[in-house]
Amino acid sequence: MMRIGVDLTGGDNGSKPIVPAILEFLSKNSDVQVTAFGNKEELKELEGKCEIVHAPDVIPMEAGPLEAMRMKNSSIYKMAQYAKEGKLDAMVSAGSTGGFLSLSTLILKTIPGVHRAAFVAPFPTKIKGKKVVILDIGASNENSPEELAQFAVMGSLYSKYILGVKEPKVYLLSNGTEEGKGSPNGKLAYILLKDKPGFMGNIEARNALSGEADVVVTDGFTGNVFLKSSEGMAKMMSGMMKAAFKRNLWAKIGYLHVRKGIKEMTETMDYKSTGGAMLLGINGVVVKAHGNSDTYAFSCALNVAKKLVEEKLMDKIKEGIE
Amino acid sequence: MMRIGVDLTGGDNGSKPIVPAILEFLSKNSDVQVTAFGNKEELKELEGKCEIVHAPDVIPMEAGPLEAMRMKNSSIYKMAQYAKEGKLDAMVSAGSTGGFLSLSTLILKTIPGVHRAAFVAPFPTKIKGKKVVILDIGASNENSPEELAQFAVMGSLYSKYILGVKEPKVYLLSNGTEEGKGSPNGKLAYILLKDKPGFMGNIEARNALSGEADVVVTDGFTGNVFLKSSEGMAKMMSGMMKAAFKRNLWAKIGYLHVRKGIKEMTETMDYKSTGGAMLLGINGVVVKAHGNSDTYAFSCALNVAKKLVEEKLMDKIKEGIE
Numbered sequence: 001m002m003r004i005g006v007d008l009t010g011g012d013n014g015s016k017p018i019v020p021a022i023l024e025f026l027s028k029n030s031d032v033q034v035t036a037f038g039n040k041e042e043l044k045e046l047e048g049k050c051e052i053v054h055a056p057d058v059i060p061m062e063a064g065p066l067e068a069m070r071m072k073n074s075s076i077y078k079m080a081q082y083a084k085e086g087k088l089d090a091m092v093s094a095g096s097t098g099g100f101l102s103l104s105t106l107i108l109k110t111i112p113g114v115h116r117a118a119f120v121a122p123f124p125t126k127i128k129g130k131k132v133v134i135l136d137i138g139a140s141n142e143n144s145p146e147e148l149a150q151f152a153v154m155g156s157l158y159s160k161y162i163l164g165v166k167e168p169k170v171y172l173l174s175n176g177t178e179e180g181k182g183s184p185n186g187k188l189a190y191i192l193l194k195d196k197p198g199f200m201g202n203i204e205a206r207n208a209l210s211g212e213a214d215v216v217v218t219d220g221f222t223g224n225v226f227l228k229s230s231e232g233m234a235k236m237m238s239g240m241m242k243a244a245f246k247r248n249l250w251a252k253i254g255y256l257h258v259r260k261g262i263k264e265m266t267e268t269m270d271y272k273s274t275g276g277a278m279l280l281g282i283n284g285v286v287v288k289a290h291g292n293s294d295t296y297a298f299s300c301a302l303n304v305a306k307k308l309v310e311e312k313l314m315d316k317i318k319e320g321i322e
Numbered sequence: 323m324m325r326i327g328v329d330l331t332g333g334d335n336g337s338k339p340i341v342p343a344i345l346e347f348l349s350k351n352s353d354v355q356v357t358a359f360g361n362k363e364e365l366k367e368l369e370g371k372c373e374i375v376h377a378p379d380v381i382p383m384e385a386g387p388l389e390a391m392r393m394k395n396s397s398i399y400k401m402a403q404y405a406k407e408g409k410l411d412a413m414v415s416a417g418s419t420g421g422f423l424s425l426s427t428l429i430l431k432t433i434p435g436v437h438r439a440a441f442v443a444p445f446p447t448k449i450k451g452k453k454v455v456i457l458d459i460g461a462s463n464e465n466s467p468e469e470l471a472q473f474a475v476m477g478s479l480y481s482k483y484i485l486g487v488k489e490p491k492v493y494l495l496s497n498g499t500e501e502g503k504g505s506p507n508g509k510l511a512y513i514l515l516k517d518k519p520g521f522m523g524n525i526e527a528r529n530a531l532s533g534e535a536d537v538v539v540t541d542g543f544t545g546n547v548f549l550k551s552s553e554g555m556a557k558m559m560s561g562m563m564k565a566a567f568k569r570n571l572w573a574k575i576g577y578l579h580v581r582k583g584i585k586e587m588t589e590t591m592d593y594k595s596t597g598g599a600m601l602l603g604i605n606g607v608v609v610k611a612h613g614n615s616d617t618y619a620f621s622c623a624l625n626v627a628k629k630l631v632e633e634k635l636m637d638k639i640k641e642g643i644e
Contacts, residue, residue, distance in 0.1 A: 205550035228527035
């Protein structure tokens with residue numbers, strides 16, 4: 001029986017949206033056991049439905065690795081310990097990204113042969129329904145060429161087994177398409193990847209979401225900037241769009257006529273349905289739901305965790321890296 | 323009399339949109355002399371209005387510095403030579419960015435004391451009419467902490483004298499707001515900048531366009547990724563929005579009611595009105611208009627060049643760096 005650990009603290013909305021997500025998930029997946037980590041006072045509804053581990057301490061959003069390692073009564077620390085002891089196949093949290101990533105890495109360790117774990121997210125693209133896997137989006141601050149080359153392998157396996165892309169096209173995020181463009185380490189990674197199957201060369205940030213790439217490899221600092229600048233621009237534009245629709249009564253009536261199209265657009269852009277981001281390359285399945293996840297978004301994260309376990313992505317990475 | 327050199331080759335639309343931009347600019351600025359570099363066959367309309375230098379060769383968009391340096395009959399090469407000989411106060415081109423930046427740097431050289439030139443653009447922000455200066459957006463591939471600290475000085479001077487911000491707030495682009503976050507060189511730049519007036523700390527990419535920052539400092543590779551991911555997301559969203567309005571007759575009618583608001587939105591987002599990007603830190607005023615500039619966008623670029631000369635930004639950088 002598959003065992004998934006769930007952190008019920010730390011998200012922007014605490015345990016509230018997560019409890020119903022777990023209940024719904026369990027009703028659909030009788031073959032999965034959930035262990036809930038959090039303040040047991042808040043988890044009465046889960047009694048009898050899943051194992052409950054009382055771990056009331058919440059790692060602050062901005063906690064560094066040292067602070068996180070010291071909080072041994074935190075839900076994430078306890079959950080990672082459970083995973084290390086072989087009591088969990090996967091972990092899901094909407095809490096502190098830094099705390100979750102660092103505790104997962106420090107306690108579970110990287111898969112033998114993997115230099116560095118990568119934080120991975122599938123992004124929406126211009127092509128409806130198509131996602132592109134971008135990694136690393138912020139587990140590291142810098143990455144060596146060898147690490148980048150391994151990210152290409154891990155991203156490709158994710159694209160293949162989780163998103164169902166037969167022959168994933170892998171690109172390096174760069175400031176030009178020609179060979180010789182790129183960050184200093186990116187240029188060296190290009191040389192390592194050059195003859196690898198599926199490697200298509202460099203891609204510019206403006207085309208990363210065009211749909212041509214299945215996997216885009218970047219160092220963690222740049223990936224984080226990519227993620228957040230895309231997010232910032234998307235928010236800025238939808239804010240301006242909303243303002244346009246609220247100008248006056250006619251604009252509001254106008255909105256009624258375009259809302260179907262707008263709805264399709266927001267669905268394409270919806271990060272919730274992607275189920276959050278994954279930490280790949282460590283000895284365990286680690287899924288980070290968005291901090292402001294609602295029940296739907298958290299359910300998606302649970303489904304992604306299940307799929308990662310089912311597809312044995314960890315074993316595939318182990319083989320792929322060898 | 324102020325003398326501005328204009329490259330009439332190389333833009334996506336050749337000399338067509340540029341000739342009327344020059345004529346209009348000259349009609350409004352009788353105190354400026356324009357020297358046009360290009361194929362004189364195409365520049366009959368400019369005869370008698372400005373000096374024409376026959377330089378028919380066009381530097382290809384993707385040319386490297388070596389190739390650009392070899393093309394001595396290219397419009398950009400000749401223009402840079404004129405500038406070096408003191409015959410021009412400013413240069414404007416819509417041609418190859420790489421060619422223009424590298425020839426400007428190689429021929430005009432950096433201002434004494436400036437380690438590296440920075441490619442700079444004012445971006446729109448959420449606050450209507452307010453721009454944020456981001457540099458470097460791609461002149462370099464990597465930058466030392468000292469270079470980043472100098473970018474803060476140059477960006478601040480640009481914000482003050484060209485955009486009229488009294489006390490510009492300067493931030494470092496980072497993956498977190500706390501001190502200690504950032505790329506390896508970014509962290510060291512933080513230490514150099516820490517006690518400088520106007521320095522406010524780190525800013526995440528998602529807030530770079532929020533309007534709180536007047537200047538955002540980054541290395542050229544990351545800046546390029548920031549520029550192009552913002553651009554890519556903006557294009558993707560406006561494409562989806564257009565599709566939403568074209569769905570059916572009702573959506574088209576709906577559009578009629580919201581178009582004023584949409585127009586305001588596109589004006590906020592309009593990169594054309596910013597007049598392109600500038601190369602700061604070299605011995606001359608260098609303005610790069612967007613490759614697909616129309617007459618309006620190119621006119622804005624000419625106005626920016628004029629303002630940079632009038633405000634003696636080069637001299638101010640010289641003093642500021644000392």
